[in-house]
Amino acid sequence: MIRVPYDQLEAALARALEPLGFSAERARHCARLFAETTRDGVYTHGLARFPRFVAMVKSGVVNPSAEPSLVAAFGAVERWHGNRGVGNLNAWSSMARAVELARAHGIGAVFLAQTNHWMRGGTYAWQAADAGCFSACWTNTMPNLPAWGAAEAVVGNNPLVLGVPRASGEHVILDMAMSQYSYGALAGYAKRGQPLPFPGGFDAAGQLTTDAAAIELTQRALPIGLWKGSGLAMMLDLFASMLSGGLATCEIEPVAEKESGVSQLFLAIDPARFASGPELERTADAVIASLHAAVPVEAEKPVRYPGEQTLQIRRENLTQGVPVDEALWEQLQSRAY
Amino acid sequence: MIRVPYDQLEAALARALEPLGFSAERARHCARLFAETTRDGVYTHGLARFPRFVAMVKSGVVNPSAEPSLVAAFGAVERWHGNRGVGNLNAWSSMARAVELARAHGIGAVFLAQTNHWMRGGTYAWQAADAGCFSACWTNTMPNLPAWGAAEAVVGNNPLVLGVPRASGEHVILDMAMSQYSYGALAGYAKRGQPLPFPGGFDAAGQLTTDAAAIELTQRALPIGLWKGSGLAMMLDLFASMLSGGLATCEIEPVAEKESGVSQLFLAIDPARFASGPELERTADAVIASLHAAVPVEAEKPVRYPGEQTLQIRRENLTQGVPVDEALWEQLQSRAY
Numbered sequence: 001m002i003r004v005p006y007d008q009l010e011a012a013l014a015r016a017l018e019p020l021g022f023s024a025e026r027a028r029h030c031a032r033l034f035a036e037t038t039r040d041g042v043y044t045h046g047l048a049r050f051p052r053f054v055a056m057v058k059s060g061v062v063n064p065s066a067e068p069s070l071v072a073a074f075g076a077v078e079r080w081h082g083n084r085g086v087g088n089l090n091a092w093s094s095m096a097r098a099v100e101l102a103r104a105h106g107i108g109a110v111f112l113a114q115t116n117h118w119m120r121g122g123t124y125a126w127q128a129a130d131a132g133c134f135s136a137c138w139t140n141t142m143p144n145l146p147a148w149g150a151a152e153a154v155v156g157n158n159p160l161v162l163g164v165p166r167a168s169g170e171h172v173i174l175d176m177a178m179s180q181y182s183y184g185a186l187a188g189y190a191k192r193g194q195p196l197p198f199p200g201g202f203d204a205a206g207q208l209t210t211d212a213a214a215i216e217l218t219q220r221a222l223p224i225g226l227w228k229g230s231g232l233a234m235m236l237d238l239f240a241s242m243l244s245g246g247l248a249t250c251e252i253e254p255v256a257e258k259e260s261g262v263s264q265l266f267l268a269i270d271p272a273r274f275a276s277g278p279e280l281e282r283t284a285d286a287v288i289a290s291l292h293a294a295v296p297v298e299a300e301k302p303v304r305y306p307g308e309q310t311l312q313i314r315r316e317n318l319t320q321g322v323p324v325d326e327a328l329w330e331q332l333q334s335r336a337y
Numbered sequence: 338m339i340r341v342p343y344d345q346l347e348a349a350l351a352r353a354l355e356p357l358g359f360s361a362e363r364a365r366h367c368a369r370l371f372a373e374t375t376r377d378g379v380y381t382h383g384l385a386r387f388p389r390f391v392a393m394v395k396s397g398v399v400n401p402s403a404e405p406s407l408v409a410a411f412g413a414v415e416r417w418h419g420n421r422g423v424g425n426l427n428a429w430s431s432m433a434r435a436v437e438l439a440r441a442h443g444i445g446a447v448f449l450a451q452t453n454h455w456m457r458g459g460t461y462a463w464q465a466a467d468a469g470c471f472s473a474c475w476t477n478t479m480p481n482l483p484a485w486g487a488a489e490a491v492v493g494n495n496p497l498v499l500g501v502p503r504a505s506g507e508h509v510i511l512d513m514a515m516s517q518y519s520y521g522a523l524a525g526y527a528k529r530g531q532p533l534p535f536p537g538g539f540d541a542a543g544q545l546t547t548d549a550a551a552i553e554l555t556q557r558a559l560p561i562g563l564w565k566g567s568g569l570a571m572m573l574d575l576f577a578s579m580l581s582g583g584l585a586t587c588e589i590e591p592v593a594e595k596e597s598g599v600s601q602l603f604l605a606i607d608p609a610r611f612a613s614g615p616e617l618e619r620t621a622d623a624v625i626a627s628l629h630a631a632v633p634v635e636a637e638k639p640v641r642y643p644g645e646q647t648l649q650i651r652r653e654n655l656t657q658g659v660p661v662d663e664a665l666w667e668q669l670q671s672r673a674y
Contacts, residue, residue: 072611072612073611074442074443074610074611075413075441075442075443075444075610076412076413076442076443076444077442077443077444077606077611078611079611079612104412105411105412105413105414105442106411106412106413106414106446107412107413107414107444107445107446108444109443109444109606134576134579134580146631147628147631147640148640149633149634149635149638149639149640149641150628150631150632150633150634150640151631151632151633151634152631152632154627154628154631154640155628160569162569162572162576164572164575164576164579172571172572172575174568174569174571174572176562176565176568176569180562180563180565198545198563199536199545206634208535208536223562224561224562224563224565224566225513225517225560225561225562225566226517226535226561228513228517228561228562229561229562231511231513231642231643232497232499232511232513234509234511234624234628234642234643235499235501235509235511235643237624238501238509238620238621238624239471239499239501241620241624242471242501242608242612242617242620242621243471243606243608243612245612245616248620248623248624248627249624249627250623250624250626250627251623269414269446269580271579271580273411273412274409274410274411274414274415274416275409275416275579275580275582279582280579283575283578283579283585284575284579286585286587286588287571287574287575287578287585287586287587289587290491290585290586290587291484291487291491291492291571294483294484294487294488294489294491295487295488295489296486296487296488297486297487297488297543298486301486302486303484303485303486303487303491304486305568305571306568306571306572
């Protein structure tokens with residue numbers, strides 16, 4: 001791992017994208033979203049996914065020049081078709097539109113069909129929060145998680161993102177999938193031969209286990225909250241697919257083992273016209289203070305709110321350079337993409 | 338337990354409420370919501386809570402004649418003050434208003450401050466679904482669940498409800514709290530000396546346990562998905578309290594060990610003006626068929642969608658009579674309330 005100045009990283013990614021059929025502006029924007037994700041410490045969903053993303057563009061699964069098109073609109077709600085374009089750009093423009101609708105109506109919703117993996121879901125809640133809006137967004141995925149009581153994957157891990165804006169920029173951002181551990185995390189524990197800190201799925205005997213390798217064998221990863229997360233995953237899928245007119249999890253066919261054509265939902269609430277800013281700050285501060293004041297289980301580990309570490313990691317990575325895999329950086333420098 | 342014809346039950350509950358300061362119409366409506374909850378098989382949140390509810394009305398914690406008042410409105414969003422009125426009636430009128438806003442704008446949101454326990458949250462998703470709307474609603478609670486990493490209760494179990502309408506009336510309704518097991522459920526297992534089916538909290542040694550009595554001692558019940566449900570509970574609290582201008586979990590003072598003055602959020606989406614009904618049905622049917630077709634872990638236990646059993650239980654209880662605790666029924670008959 002080497003550390004690369006943020007601007008150099010973003011520029012290198014943009015240079016890699018342009019020859020693939022991106023306009024200069026869209027290459028820059030897509031590069032920025034990848035680079036910002038790693039800058040913010042979400043290493044699993046930033047640069048680590050760039051090579052696979054480039055492969056999907058090259059293979060035609062992701063159309064680099066396709067932009068979303070409006071399908072239907074009524075009041076504060078719009079339905080868009082993603083035309084199987086670039087997942088993070090489609091998601092960005094959808095949340096931007098939801099924020100515009102929220103400016104006009106207090107609340108706005110965009111339902112997006114036929115789009116691609118949005119990479120870091122939290123990106124769009126930070127986007128809305130920077131615009132002063134509360135937000136919720138989620139995506140469905142291909143089937144990758146057993147429903148509760150099922151021996152095979154029939155629901156998606158359907159990441160759910162919620163964001164609460166704060167004037168200080170220290171937004172509260174929750175970005176979580178419906179599986180207790182991602183398959184990526186399970187693979188890491190299995191490779192290192194480490195037990196999971198908490199049970200993460202079922203072994204061949206049908207027992208809850210902390211043995212990541214055993215879960216990889218059964219493919220029976222655990223939904224958060226057991227039957228509860230399984231039910232929540234179903235609901236998120238029904239909302240996203242029905243409201244967008246797009247594909248449900250059960251209809252998403254893997255393309256070269258990757259998913260394409262997912263359905264997403266973007267919701268923004270602009271409090272500016274019905275709530276007082278200082279009052280909002282006062283409540284957020286009180287909630288966060290109460291968490292920080294809680295007696296921790298381990299004295300050196302105070303309770304944190306979702307996203308609390310992001311700004312600190314961002315500052316560090318902006319100061320010291322963003323951590324980049326050396327091989328990837330060489331490829332980017334040699335324009336091997 | 339005896340079985341009482343539904344109409345007799347509703348009438349008896351209404352007769353019990355009227356002398357407490359309810360108008361005839363509001364007594365009937367409040368009685369209906371209690372009776373319907375038990376009719377639908379949600380026994381923990383229906384009649385079982387009626388005596389406690391009556392006590393809270395008598396002690397003045399719940400004001401039986403207070404109706405919500407509009408505080409602010411902008412576009413598709415409204416802020417209401419619940420005036421510490423009757424929780425289920427306040428919630429019902431809030432969801433009704435969210436549905437009206439959704440009719441006009443595609444989506445509508447009502448943020449409700451200073452209200453009381455809404456009893457069964459699923460009630461309001463059934464209400465919206467019967468009106469053809471998708472819905473989401475949630476409530477905060479007093480602190481009753483340790484945040485992840487905290488040794489004391491600092492978040493609420495903040496029930497979250499999502500509803501998807503289907504033309505057949507077989508709506509998909511998720512109604513779940515952020516705790517893996519309620520304290521009521523834990524008490525039941527502890528009393529029977531039964532282990533929990535899955536770990537439900539921490540014992541005195543800080544280990545996950547299926548020993549309900551040990552969890553009652555530590556009061557460290559488990560959030561769904563461990564750190565994930567803890568984070569989700571915080572977000573639901575921030576949304577409900579900030580957007581309504583009401584109390585956050587950390588600000589809700591227990592009144593005689595019960596909570597009062599909670600904050601709630603009601604969201605409705607009316608798809609009629611931007612989506613085709615047959616297309617919505619087709620997608621919902623496909624998702625449900627895929628769940629039912631999944632290979633189950635236990636052959637005799639097919640995978641179910643959230644709320645799937647409700648209509649069957651409702652039919653049984655309407656045909657055979659609603660199960661009512663005999664002592665409660667005698668009290669209602671003798672007008673002991």
